[in-house]
Amino acid sequence: MSNVKRYGFVIDPARCIDCRACLVACRAQWQVPTGKTRIWVHTNGVQGEYPTLSQQFVPFQCQHCTDAPCITACPTGATYRREDGLVMIDEEACIGCGLCINACPYEARFLNEEKGVAEKCNGCYTRVDRGELPACVATCVGGARLFGDLNDPESEVSKAIQSKPVTRLINDVDTQPNVFYLQPVEANNPSWPHAKEPTPAETFWQKVAVPGTKLAIGAAVLGQAIAFAKQLWGGESEFEE
Amino acid sequence: MSTIHLSLAERKRLKDKTLTKHHVANILTHWFNAISWGFLLATGLAILARRVYQPVPAAWSDLLRNLFGGLAPLIKWHETWGMLWAFVLIFNVSLGFRKYFLPFGARRMMLNKDDLVWLQQYGRKLVGLKYKLPDQDDYNAGQKMFSYVVVGGVIAIILSGLIMTFSHLIPLSLRWLIQWAMPVHFTAVGLVVAGLVIHIYMGAIFPEERQAFFSMFSGKVNALYAYLHHRKWYDRYLAAERNWEAEQAAGETAGPTDDLDALLEREV
Numbered sequence: 001m002s003n004v005k006r007y008g009f010v011i012d013p014a015r016c017i018d019c020r021a022c023l024v025a026c027r028a029q030w031q032v033p034t035g036k037t038r039i040w041v042h043t044n045g046v047q048g049e050y051p052t053l054s055q056q057f058v059p060f061q062c063q064h065c066t067d068a069p070c071i072t073a074c075p076t077g078a079t080y081r082r083e084d085g086l087v088m089i090d091e092e093a094c095i096g097c098g099l100c101i102n103a104c105p106y107e108a109r110f111l112n113e114e115k116g117v118a119e120k121c122n123g124c125y126t127r128v129d130r131g132e133l134p135a136c137v138a139t140c141v142g143g144a145r146l147f148g149d150l151n152d153p154e155s156e157v158s159k160a161i162q163s164k165p166v167t168r169l170i171n172d173v174d175t176q177p178n179v180f181y182l183q184p185v186e187a188n189n190p191s192w193p194h195a196k197e198p199t200p201a202e203t204f205w206q207k208v209a210v211p212g213t214k215l216a217i218g219a220a221v222l223g224q225a226i227a228f229a230k231q232l233w234g235g236e237s238e239f240e241e
Numbered sequence: 242m243s244t245i246h247l248s249l250a251e252r253k254r255l256k257d258k259t260l261t262k263h264h265v266a267n268i269l270t271h272w273f274n275a276i277s278w279g280f281l282l283a284t285g286l287a288i289l290a291r292r293v294y295q296p297v298p299a300a301w302s303d304l305l306r307n308l309f310g311g312l313a314p315l316i317k318w319h320e321t322w323g324m325l326w327a328f329v330l331i332f333n334v335s336l337g338f339r340k341y342f343l344p345f346g347a348r349r350m351m352l353n354k355d356d357l358v359w360l361q362q363y364g365r366k367l368v369g370l371k372y373k374l375p376d377q378d379d380y381n382a383g384q385k386m387f388s389y390v391v392v393g394g395v396i397a398i399i400l401s402g403l404i405m406t407f408s409h410l411i412p413l414s415l416r417w418l419i420q421w422a423m424p425v426h427f428t429a430v431g432l433v434v435a436g437l438v439i440h441i442y443m444g445a446i447f448p449e450e451r452q453a454f455f456s457m458f459s460g461k462v463n464a465l466y467a468y469l470h471h472r473k474w475y476d477r478y479l480a481a482e483r484n485w486e487a488e489q490a491a492g493e494t495a496g497p498t499d500d501l502d503a504l505l506e507r508e509v
Contacts, residue, residue, distance in 0.1 A: 075423055077290030077302075077312055092313030095408040097419040111416070116409025201417070205424035206293055213431025214296070220438035227367075231448060 005084040007123060008064065008150040008178035009137070010160045013185055015144035016041065016057040022136035022145060029124060029135040036110050038062070038121045039136055044186050056186045059144055061136075062087060062108040062121040063169065063177030069196065073103035079118070085150075085178055086123040094118055099202060105173045105193035123147070150178065169193060247468075255465035260478055262379065262453075262467075263460040270333050271457055277326040278437070284319040285430065288312070294427065320406045327399045349380045349388065356382035376472035383443075390436045397429035 018041050026032060026039050039061040046055045064087045070079050071087065078093035079100050089100075094117040101109045101118055109120040124134035128147075132138065137147040148155035153162075157180070160166075166180040173195045198206070247255075263271075287305035289295045290312075295302070309315040355375040359382040365372040380388070401422035404411065408419050445454045452466035467475040 072291065075291050075294060076288050076316070090312060093311075093316055095405050095419060096411075096416070097408070097423065098416045099420060111413060113413055116411070199417075199420055201420035201424055204421075205427065209424045209428040209431070210294060213428060213435070216432055216435035217438065220435040224438055224442040227442065228446065231446070 004151060006150045006178065007085045007128065007147065008157055008180065009061070010146040010148075010157045010166070010180045010182065011059050012144050012146075012160075012182040013056050013058045014182065015142040016059055017142055018043065018057040019141065021139045021141060022059065025135040025139035026121070029127075030122075032119070033112060033114060036112070036119070038119065047186070058181070058185060059136075060106075060108075061179065062104075063106055063175070063179045064121075064123060065175035065177045067174075067176045069103040069105060069173075069175060070100035070109065073099040073198075073202070075099065082125070084128075086125055086128075087120075088122055088125065089118055089120065091115065091117045099199060102199055103196055105175060105196055106169070106177075247465075252465055255468055256463045258464040259459075259461040260464055260467050260475070261460055262456045262462045265460065266333070268457060268460055270329070273329060274326070277322065281319060281323055281326065282430070282434070284309075284315055284322075288316055288319060289427075320402075323402050324406065327402070330395065331399075348378055350385055350392075352382060352385055356385060359383075360386070377470065377474075379471050379474035381470065387436050387440060390432055394429040394433040394436075397425055398433070401426040401429070 020041060022039055023037055023041070027037065030038065032038055039059065042058045042060050043055060046053055048054050064085060066085070068079075068081065068087050071077075071081060074080075075097070076093060076095075078090045078095075079087065080090065081087050096111055096116040096118060098111055098118065101111060104120075109118050111117075112119040124132075124136075127134060127138075134145075134147050137145045146157050146160055148157035150157055150161075152158060160182065161180055165183045167183050167185055168177050168180055169185075170177070171193050173193050175193065284305060286295070286297050287302045290302060292299075306312055306315055309318055355377070358375045359377060362372040362374050363383060366374070404418055404422040405426065411418055443450050443453075444457070445451075449470070452462045452470075456462045464475070467478070
């Protein structure tokens with residue numbers, strides 16, 4: 001057993017009845033602005049032909065990816081990963097540029113207009129740090145949401161993963177999410193990940209600004225180095241100037 | 242090597258005479274600017290975290306984040322000092338410390354015919370060809386060119402910096418402003434730093450311009466340097482002195498004698 005924690009969620013869509021108590025608990029915990037939410041319950045609607053009808057509800061949220069594109073996109077590190085794997089936003093440092101929102105393949109982030117910062121599920125780190133479960137997990141009456149240390153084989157999440165076949169929401173991008181779904185999970189969910197293009201400003205920064213300034217500073221340093229070498233080689237005369 | 246012929250005795254005489262090139266407000270602004278650039282560049286580089294944008298090792302970021310107590314306080318320091326720097330510059334340029342900065346534009350930025358020849362001839366000098374530099378005013382054509390990079394860069398830096406500092410006031414529909422402010426800030430700083438490399442070498446290390454370095458402490462340059470490098474300014478300086486003396490002799494009121502710029506601006 002590793003001493004390093006790796007927190008993750010296990011979600012069982014079969015146990016979700018779309019009561020949305022988790023959304024309410026999350027909103028109450030973090031004062032999520034009206035009209036926005038940090039977690040969702042997705043559905044593809046009613047499937048099949050009468051009388052064999054079914055409908056699946058898929059709880060959804062930030063996937064706390066190990067290879068998180070939001071962390072890569074953030075220019076300052078205001079979005080970062082804790083040692084225990086939770087992907088966080090430093091609200092004091094975030095300037096709300098929105099590059100992380102654009103980069104998230106799960107579209108699990110939004111801009112809090114009032115605060116001017118990006119916002120998303122933070123795994124209820126304040127609760128977790130004092131040994132409690134995230135609000136959504138604690139409140140789920142059906143037990144559709146589990147949370148715990150994936151590195152601990154005795155944890156509830158590890159046991160759930162070992163006991164049943166699981167999947168992760170991976171499509172054309174694999175960012176190594178730490179949210180596992182007990183199968184089956186209905187396909188064609190609109191929030192399944194898709195690769196995102198960088199913004200024009202990011203492209204300019206990487207393709208023009210960085211090489212351009214490197215070239216300018218490099219040329220200046222080289223030019224002055226040559227002049228300095230000539231100065232050392234030639235020596236100075238007090239009354240020439 | 243200069244092509245102007247002056248005897249050794251004349252050179253020695255001129256070296257002993259000093260002329261006032263910079264006033265105390267100019268000197269203080271320069272060093273406040275220099276310290277601010279050092280601080281803002283150091284903290285700005287540490288704020289950048291994404292490797293693809295980051296020209297210094299990650300250890301620099303870690304060091305400064307630890308020193309300042311984290312990313313958020315580091316950003317606050319950078320923003321606060323940045324606004325102080327912008328305020329001092331804008332105050333000096335727009336209102337002027339005893340109006341020394343107001344005549345900056347015309348004589349010190351506009352390129353004239355001699356300046357174009359100077360740039361061309363200086364290029365020949367740099368590659369080791371024969372050259373003849375035309376006379377220059379108190380700022381030579383190279384300094385004038387650098388002033389465009391600095392003035393343009395500083396305007397871009399201040400505007401983009403204010404957008405990022407007050408990002409929470411920007412409506413959702415204008416988020417692209419913040420996204421563009423970051424690379425604009427980065428590029429403008431990068432280009433000014435490229436100019437600063439030349440500025441620091443030419444000002445502090447290059448032997449021909451070393452007088453310029455000392456003048457940023459004392460405000461004074463010796464007359465030999467002024468004669469060889471800023472002949473037009475040197476001639477005006479002498480004319481202003483003669484003019485003042487003539488007015489004194491004629492018993493006229495010469496106006497405030499400590500206001501050198503006013504004297505130099507007058508028709509002589």
